Amino acid sequence: MAEIRDIEVVVFDVLGTLVDEPSGLRAGIRDAVPMSDDAAVDELLTSWQQHVEIEQQRISQGHRAYVNTEIIDREAAQRVADQAGVADPATIARLATAGRRLPPWGDSVAGLERLAQQLPVLGLSNASRTALLRLNAHAGLRWHQALSAEAVLAYKPAPEVYQLAIDTAGCPPERVLMVAAHAWDLRAAQARGMRTAYVQRPGGDPPTGSDDFDRRFDGLDELITALTAR
Known part of the structure; x- marks a missing residue:
């Protein structure tokens, strides 16, 4: 070597x-959707991760103007909330900052x-x-x-x-x-x-x-x- x-x-x-990162995001999702089982949380986590990956790739490929991770995470949180049926703005806003914790x-x-x-x-x-x-x-x-x-x-x-x-x-x-x-x-x-x-x-x-x-x-x-x- x-x-x-x-x-x-x-x-x-x-x-x-x-x-x-995955454990922290899972915790944020569980906090926002407390009745979800492990399989549902994993599905929501995958949705979040896929959105982040796709949007960062689009930016890298010139298909989207640069936006920082706070904006992309807010989009991911809204996507997760829509899938889980969460409508409370405060809950969605906290979920969007899960990457800080x-x-x-x-x-x-x-x-x-x-x-x-x-x-x-x-x-x-x-x-x-x-x-x-x-x-x-x-x-x-x-x-x-x-x-x-x-x-x-x-x-x-x-x-x-x-x-x-x-x-x-x-x-x-x-x-x-x-x-x-x-x-x-x-x-x-x-x-x-x-x-x-x-x-x-x-x-x-x-x-x-x-x-x-x-x-x-x-x-x-x-x-x-x-x-x-x-």
């Missing part, structure tokens, strides 16, 4: 990599705290600036800086999002490590010259046999040990 000890800045994907994975908070004592740490997320601020506060994530793709009016895997992280890091891309639980995210970072580390998470997008990432880890502790060992 390639060494990653010459890294100057570490960049983390947030949604799915450091926080459990996602739980961290068990090793995320302590892991970031440990790594931030050794290296500059950036978050890089498709979440809007406001959603990212509230999410970080709710989950207790420690950053030296958290970057929203909203700053470049694009969504990952658009190259300008990764360039935002590289420019912020202020060093050559080969000294910037992108960490994610999604192979598609790492492929795009790799295409900009960044180093890459895959961290396994439930529901992530695992590498294929053709992926050649610098390192692969079972969890955050293993990654941080590799980065901080001297």
Whole structure:
């Protein structure tokens, strides 16, 4: 495996990599539709996720002008509410902000705290600036800086999002490590010259046999040990 000890800045994907997005959205849906069983909640979650994915793809393909995740999440919440027969505006409004209340994975908070004592740490997320601020506060994530793709009016895997992280890091891309639980995210970072580390998470997008990432880890502790060992 390639060494990653010459890294100057570490960049983390947030949604799915450091926080459990599906569980947080499920909790929001259960709160809005308390009588739903597990199967119904999963169906509503799938509807939400499909809307977000489709709309971000439409924006990336130039079929829709850029709007941030707060707008797309409001649309997704309305879609879920319509399917579930929820009409109360306050309930729908709270559901629309479920993405601000996602739980961290068990090793995320302590892991970031440990790594931030050794290296500059950036978050890089498709979440809007406001959603990212509230999410970080709710989950207790420690950053030296958290970057929203909203700053470049694009969504990952658009190259300008990764360039935002590289420019912020202020060093050559080969000294910037992108960490994610999604192979598609790492492929795009790799295409900009960044180093890459895959961290396994439930529901992530695992590498294929053709992926050649610098390192692969079972969890955050293993990654941080590799980065901080001297």
